[in-house]
Amino acid sequence: MLTFFTDPYESELLYGAIGRYHYYIGNKDYKDTIREIFVNENVIPTLGLASYLDNVSNNLGSKYTSNYIIKNHTIFPFYSPFLPENRKIELIDNMKYSDGKGIYHKIGIIAGSVCKKQGIYYCPECAKNDIDKYGEVYIRRDHQLQGVFLCKNNGVKLKKYKINKTNTSRLEFIKLDEKLLDLKVEYEEDEDISEKLISVSRCASYILNTNLDTFNKDIINKKYRQILHTKNLLSINNRIRQEELYDELISFYGDKFLELMESSIDKNDEYNWLKVITRNSNRVVHPIRHILFINFLVENIEVFLRQRNLIILIHLENLLGHA
Ligand SMILES: [Zn+2]
Structure with missing residues (x-):
């Protein structure tokens, strides 16, 4: 076990805490730092996610379980509530027990990159x-x-x-x-763009810092349908009024902002993100687009998530349905 570690600050990435560890312990070679932290030499640093966390956790002591690190010191919670349950479990396992090489790729493949950042x-x-x-x-x-x-x-x-x-x-x-x-x-x-961008940042931060373990893609999708229903955007036979939905979303955000968010919508594309996000298909939509959709549907994410009772009902429905 390590006798010294640079405890991560609030919402600091594990990556950053390791960078500070390297500096304060006075290592010259990053290979030594990697061996000391991960008890394994085959680790390639990943900024937002992590690998071999089971080793890291054993090494840092009981204060840092791998689940704790994933929740508080990676960006995984940003993606997690919008993933199918089985995919969530697979990615968490990847971070705990493997070198994490394919993990960005996996999140990238399933969620697609929107407004990709290269750097810190x-x-x-x-x-x-x-x-x-x-x-x-x-x-x-x-x-x-x-x-x-x-x-x-x-x-x-x-x-x-x-x-x-x-x-x-x-x-x-x-x-x-x-x-x-x-x-x-x-x-x-x-000013208008600034306001919208701040609202996106707040929403993203809220998702990152709130325990949303009980959420997954299915539950979120059901909540969408319920809210669309209350907004009169579902037809009698439970189909989404895509035309109206499209018009309302465009007038809410404007083309310029959607373009900035790399989330313009091609009305004629059967697989545009707005259609995909409202369907219960296997496709996964990027969290930033969920945020755009949620901020459009209700005041903000807190309001959206506060309606917990709806979710419990959905859970019950599922349980009864599957019994
Ligand atoms: Zn700041």
């Missing part, structure tokens, strides 16, 4: 606060999410860190260096 992102305002409070800056998981452009706390534009996988060793766990940060605060000029 930070918020200049949060960075300043971290320096004041902790004497160092750390990698916050909220800021790494695809489709999150502004900080949820203050609407400040997130910035890309100068060093990334392309200009450093692939074994490196990058640690943010205060001297390399651009702390100039910038805002989105278009």
Whole structure:
């Protein structure tokens, strides 16, 4: 067991905590750091997710179970509530027991990349606060999410860190260096867009930081149908009024914003995301599009999720249905 570890800060990625560990323990070679943390040399650092967590957890002591690390120090919870139950279990197992090589690929394949980020992102305002409070800056998981452009706390534009996988060793766990940060605060000029982007950031953060273990793709889909029903967007024979739904969503967001979110909708495409998200098919839709859909349906994600009683009813229905 390790006698020293850099305990992750709130919502810090495990990746970032390992970067700080490497720095404070004074290792020269990242291979040593990898061996010390993972008890295995075949680990390639992954920014948002993780691998061999079972080893990491045994190594760090009972405070850090692998489930705890996944929930609090990876971006997995952002994807999790929108995945089919079996896929969730498979990906969690992957992070616990394997090298995690295919995991981005797997999440990418099933969810598709929307507003892909290449590199590490930070918020200049949060960075300043971290320096004041902790004497160092750390990698916050909220800021790494695809489709999150502004900080949820203050609407400040997130910035890309100068060093990334392309200009450093692939074994490196990058640690943010205060001297390399651009702390100039910038805002989105278009107020309407800014407001919508902040709302997306808040929603993403809420999903990341709320225990949504009981949710999965099926349950979310059933909730959608219930809300569509109350909005009169289901026909008598329970079919979705796609035309009306499309028109309402477009007028709610506007083309410009949907384009920015890489989520424009081709009305004539049978598999456009709006049709796929409302159908109970095997296809998985990116979390950012679920957020767009949820924010359109109800005030915000909290309101959407608060209707727990509906979910319990659905659970019961399923149980009875499957009995
Ligand atoms: Zn911030």
